[in-house]
Amino acid sequence: MHGTTSEVVAVSDLAFRYLSRSDWALNGIRFRAFEKEFLGITGPSGAGKTTLCLSLNGLIPHVIEGTMKGAVVVRGLDTQRTDVSQMSNIVGLVFQDPRSQLTGSAMTVEEEVAFGLQNMSVPRDVMRDRIREALDAVGLTGFEMRAPFELSGGEQQRLSLATVLAMRPHIIVLDEPTEMLDPEGQVEVMRAIRFIHQMYNMTTLLVSNQSEVLLENANRIIILDKGRIVSENTRQEFSRKVKSLQNLGIKPTQVSQIASILDASGLWQGDYPINETDAAEAIRRCVLRS
Amino acid sequence: MNEAQSAISIEKLVHRYPNGHEALHDIDLEISNGKVVALVGKNGAGKTTLAKHINALLRPTSGTVRVMGVDTSSMTASEMARKVGYVFQNPEDQLFESSVQDEVAFGPKNLGMNREDIKNQVTKALSLVGLSSLTSEHPYNLTYGQRKMLCIASILAMRPDILILDEPNAGQDYFGLSRLGTILEQLSRDDKTILLISHDMDFVATYSDEITLMHGGKVVAYGPTRSVLSDLSTLGLTAVRPPQVTRLAIRLSNDRIRHDIMTVDEMAETLINCARQA
Numbered sequence: 001m002h003g004t005t006s007e008v009v010a011v012s013d014l015a016f017r018y019l020s021r022s023d024w025a026l027n028g029i030r031f032r033a034f035e036k037e038f039l040g041i042t043g044p045s046g047a048g049k050t051t052l053c054l055s056l057n058g059l060i061p062h063v064i065e066g067t068m069k070g071a072v073v074v075r076g077l078d079t080q081r082t083d084v085s086q087m088s089n090i091v092g093l094v095f096q097d098p099r100s101q102l103t104g105s106a107m108t109v110e111e112e113v114a115f116g117l118q119n120m121s122v123p124r125d126v127m128r129d130r131i132r133e134a135l136d137a138v139g140l141t142g143f144e145m146r147a148p149f150e151l152s153g154g155e156q157q158r159l160s161l162a163t164v165l166a167m168r169p170h171i172i173v174l175d176e177p178t179e180m181l182d183p184e185g186q187v188e189v190m191r192a193i194r195f196i197h198q199m200y201n202m203t204t205l206l207v208s209n210q211s212e213v214l215l216e217n218a219n220r221i222i223i224l225d226k227g228r229i230v231s232e233n234t235r236q237e238f239s240r241k242v243k244s245l246q247n248l249g250i251k252p253t254q255v256s257q258i259a260s261i262l263d264a265s266g267l268w269q270g271d272y273p274i275n276e277t278d279a280a281e282a283i284r285r286c287v288l289r290s
Numbered sequence: 291m292n293e294a295q296s297a298i299s300i301e302k303l304v305h306r307y308p309n310g311h312e313a314l315h316d317i318d319l320e321i322s323n324g325k326v327v328a329l330v331g332k333n334g335a336g337k338t339t340l341a342k343h344i345n346a347l348l349r350p351t352s353g354t355v356r357v358m359g360v361d362t363s364s365m366t367a368s369e370m371a372r373k374v375g376y377v378f379q380n381p382e383d384q385l386f387e388s389s390v391q392d393e394v395a396f397g398p399k400n401l402g403m404n405r406e407d408i409k410n411q412v413t414k415a416l417s418l419v420g421l422s423s424l425t426s427e428h429p430y431n432l433t434y435g436q437r438k439m440l441c442i443a444s445i446l447a448m449r450p451d452i453l454i455l456d457e458p459n460a461g462q463d464y465f466g467l468s469r470l471g472t473i474l475e476q477l478s479r480d481d482k483t484i485l486l487i488s489h490d491m492d493f494v495a496t497y498s499d500e501i502t503l504m505h506g507g508k509v510v511a512y513g514p515t516r517s518v519l520s521d522l523s524t525l526g527l528t529a530v531r532p533p534q535v536t537r538l539a540i541r542l543s544n545d546r547i548r549h550d551i552m553t554v555d556e557m558a559e560t561l562i563n564c565a566r567q568a
Binding site: 153187249262276 | 333334433463464465466489491492529530531533534535537538542545546547554555557558561562564565568
């Protein structure tokens with residue numbers, strides 16, 4: 001299905017050890033991501049998820065000290081031979097805590113988005129268009145003059161997304177972007193992420209430990225543990241990984257858990273469900289026979 | 291003690307912050323002894339403001355708050371500490387001693403417990419939260435999830451009647467969550483009243499008896515967890531989504547499945563029974 005031309009990320013035998021640590025945070029990591037793909041990444045704390053994100057835009061090895069082996073190639077550029085400013089135009093990184101992303105000095109939402117563009121010396125009129133477009137994509141039109149630190153968590157995280165989007169990256173990497181938000185914030189941030197993925201055909205890598213969110217959005221899900229890739233899964237494969245996710249301390253979806261219990265009683269046939277609509281259909285067919 | 295006694299009794303509570311913002315409007319709430327009650331709602335709904343009135347960290351602008359029958363406005367800080375324990379959301383706001391053991395012993399010492407009692411309370415609390423093997427560790431060598439457990443232990447050791455847990459689930463993995471569930475079950479057996487502030491509806495559905503649903507500084511629903519979490523029309527107002535298993539049950543309610551199923555085990559059991567009867 002994927003030709004080599006559509007490959008946008010190629011990670012081969014990547015290993016990284018932080019300075020003054022004896023263990024490898026990542027070891028033998030090998031995967032590819034393709035144009036327009038929505039790739040999910042999950043794993044327990046300490047699995048190396050954040051380290052992997054930092055490796056994708058060159059912060060590792062250029063800014064964060066340590067020993068790197070192997071190679072990360074993004075759109076044909078080897079991160080080790082490309083400077084961070086060039087890489088960050090290609091790979092937009094959104095962190096868990098929106099406050100660590102925002103400058104802290106911008107007085108308004110508009111200034112916040114302008115900040116990165118000014119550093120790239122984008123002409124004024126282009127800048128205006130990009131700000132408008134980025135704020136529109138995350139649903140913050142009308143917030144231009146608001147103070148970033150008076151926004152709700154969900155709004156701040158959407159602002160972080162807008163600042164990244166305004167740089168027109170080819171790939172967006174999101175490190176547990178809804179972890180610190182309330183349910184309303186989680187919904188609005190995921191809605192913005194989905195919109196950006198569809199609207200711009202943006203290759204999206206989402207790190208999350210919410211199985212429901214992963215199955216709802218990602219076409220493929222990588223499971224990491226102790227710095228290594230445990231498995232690469234389609235949605236169907238991931239929804240079957242009930243026991244192995246539980247063993248890693250990650251909660252499988254409730255519908256997968258139900259399917260697995262029914263399966264053990266001989267009451268399930270076929271794929272495990274990826275959402276509750278699927279589950280309802282399968283249950284009507286296999287169990288209720290209605 | 292009267293079994294049906296209210297642990298917490300709130301009448302016409304209003305709280306206005308100094309900037310004029312009215313964070314709580316006219317709250318009436320009775321929470322009976324020994325219940326696990328979840329405070330649910332989006333950020334800014336007034337959950338933490340309400341909880342802070344129960345241990346008198348905040349004082350009512352008007353109205354009254356009674357704890358185990360006593361008006362909080364007449365209680366001293368140390369009387370309050372014996373009755374209500376508050377576990378903050380962020381462990382960094384709470385931890386300051388240099389070992390796990392000292393951290394947990396601090397509260398009981400302050401309450402003037404004798405040596406033996408302190409030792410017993412520390413051992414008991416650490417064993418309940420699963421930190422018995424880390425007694426001499428420095429709190430900052432613990433993981434975030436463990437530090438949150440340490441905060442819970444240090445409050446439990448003071449043996450309060452009422453325990454307020456502000457987002458204890460945040461930062462806990464699957465193992466931490468099930469440990470937390472076990473702690474709640476044990477405390478409930480010991481007749482403690484627990485107020486749980488949480489965004490994790492799977493957890494709330496599994497471990498709480500009742501839900502107080504807040505929106506815009508008001509209580510918009512209060513009742514058994516099962517009825518609040520299966521009432522989509524009320525929940526819709528607050529952006530709270532029921533657990534996936536409850537959403538599945540609601541979809542299957544035309545197929546003779548109860549619409550108010552709260553847990554995976556409950557659903558699996560229901561379906562296995564259906565299959566047997568068919």
